[in-house]
Amino acid sequence: MTSLFDPIRFGDISAANRIVMAPMARNRAGPGQVPTSLMATYYEQRASAGLIVSEATQISADDKEHLDTPGIYSDEQRAGWRRVTGAVHAKGGRIVLQLWHLGRIWPASLQQYGQPPLSSTERRTNRRTFAVKELEVFSEPLALRLDELPHIVIEYRQAARNAIDAGFDGVEVHCANGHLLDQFLRHSTNPRRDIYGGPKENRARLPLEVINAIVAEIGAGRTGLRLSPVSPVNFVKQDSDAQSLFNYFVEQLASLKLAFIHVIEGATGGPRDVAPFDYAALRSRFKRCNEQGAWIVNNGYTRAMAIEAIASGEADMVAFGKPFISNPDLVNRLRLDAPLAALNSDYLHRGGAIGYIDYPTLNL
Numbered sequence: 316m317t318s319l320f321d322p323i324r325f326g327d328i329s330a331a332n333r334i335v336m337a338p339m340a341r342n343r344a345g346p347g348q349v350p351t352s353l354m355a356t357y358y359e360q361r362a363s364a365g366l367i368v369s370e371a372t373q374i375s376a377d378d379k380e381h382l383d384t385p386g387i388y389s390d391e392q393r394a395g396w397r398r399v400t401g402a403v404h405a406k407g408g409r410i411v412l413q414l415w416h417l418g419r420i421w422p423a424s425l426q427q428y429g430q431p432p433l434s435s436t437e438r439r440t441n442r443r444t445f446a447v448k449e450l451e452v453f454s455e456p457l458a459l460r461l462d463e464l465p466h467i468v469i470e471y472r473q474a475a476r477n478a479i480d481a482g483f484d485g486v487e488v489h490c491a492n493g494h495l496l497d498q499f500l501r502h503s504t505n506p507r508r509d510i511y512g513g514p515k516e517n518r519a520r521l522p523l524e525v526i527n528a529i530v531a532e533i534g535a536g537r538t539g540l541r542l543s544p545v546s547p548v549n550f551v552k553q554d555s556d557a558q559s560l561f562n563y564f565v566e567q568l569a570s571l572k573l574a575f576i577h578v579i580e581g582a583t584g585g586p587r588d589v590a591p592f593d594y595a596a597l598r599s600r601f602k603r604c605n606e607q608g609a610w611i612v613n614n615g616y617t618r619a620m621a622i623e624a625i626a627s628g629e630a631d632m633v634a635f636g637k638p639f640i641s642n643p644d645l646v647n648r649l650r651l652d653a654p655l656a657a658l659n660s661d662y663l664h665r666g667g668a669i670g671y672i673d674y675p676t677l678n679l
């Protein structure tokens with residue numbers, strides 16, 4: 316029977332165990348959205364994960380300055396990330412970069428020139444986010460024009476190349492959590508009347524073009540993606556055809572033989588049963604002609620749930636988010652069934668070293 320602690324090879328990546336550190340924005344990048352040595356220490360401390368998925372990282376200067384989140388579009392950012400990947404590799408870890416375009420989920424005040432965010436839609440969400448000094452409403456987005464979409468694909472492709480140049484083992488394309496590619500996938504945020512809106516085949520078009528372009532650039536064995544089929548996070552609504560949309564999307568990806576698909580089950584960071592969804596239907600479509608690709612599951616997993624998911628074959632790897640923040644040695648603690656340290660949520664998105672690199676490891 317396969318164990319959570321067994322090694323695994325998926326695509327071009329070999330991992331020491333099946334425990335994944337989920338991507339988590341921690342807002343500790345320096346000026347110019349450059350990864351810092353503090354970030355290198357943070358990731359190095361967690362390198363015993365079979366795979367680390369980095370925090371969401373902006374692919375382009377047109378989508379930047381999201382309150383100290385890192386980017387992957389400048390030479391300085393690449394150099395900063397090289398420190399991170401070097402530190403993780405020196406400890407025997409593996410790390411992929413999460414490629415991120417926010418779409419409509421930010422206020423123009425965070426932009427270099429105060430320009431509106433780009434999205435699938437001109438529909439704004441009236442929700443607020445913490446911007447430069449205070450809470451601000453997200454700005455009215457500009458719906459990307461047909462002639463602008465090829466540029467978005469090129470930016471993703473270049474970002475994937477930059478990630479490999481910065482020493483990452485691969486990339487995770489962020490198609491989840493109500494960000495740009497998820498905005499295209501969902502009915503509620505995609506009212507377009509062109510070939511990128513309407514039926515599911517059209518809504519899946521941009522994410523598929525992005526993934527195909529990345530595969531052409533860095534190879535399928537280093538490319539994965541993240542989905543959150545029913546998560547309402549970041550103000551996307553539940554699609555009436557979520558199952559057929561995501562079945563179709565994963566079917567289109569099957570022949571590419573991607574390294575992995577990473578699925579958030581339920582509401583991100585919330586109830587796992589927020590809406591009915593047959594994840595096994597996605598998994599079987601992904602595995603049909605790609606037995607070696609890893610099916611990674613996430614959201615609210617405990618040790619017992621993770622052990623069971625691997626033993627039963629429902630998943631190849633299990634991603635943990637919050638437990639990895641407060642337990643840099645999470646793999647060891649899970650192996651020993653040791654108690655987990657509690658999370659201090661005051662410092663999730665601020666605080667420098669505090670609540671970031673100061674969580675203790677087990678004193679063995």
Ligand SMILES: Cc1cc2nc3c(=O)[nH]c(=O)nc-3n(C[C@H](O)[C@H](O)[C@H](O)COP(=O)(O)O)c2cc1C
Nearest residue numbers: 337338339340370371584614615616635636637663
């Ligand atoms: C502080 C924080 C930041 C997060 N940032 C990201 C992110 O950058 N990209 C992403 O896909 N998910 C992000 N998430 C969601 C997590 O990856 C994960 O899906 C969620 O925490 C549920 O997993 P858990 O129950 O093991 O914590 C974030 C979650 C937290 C708590």
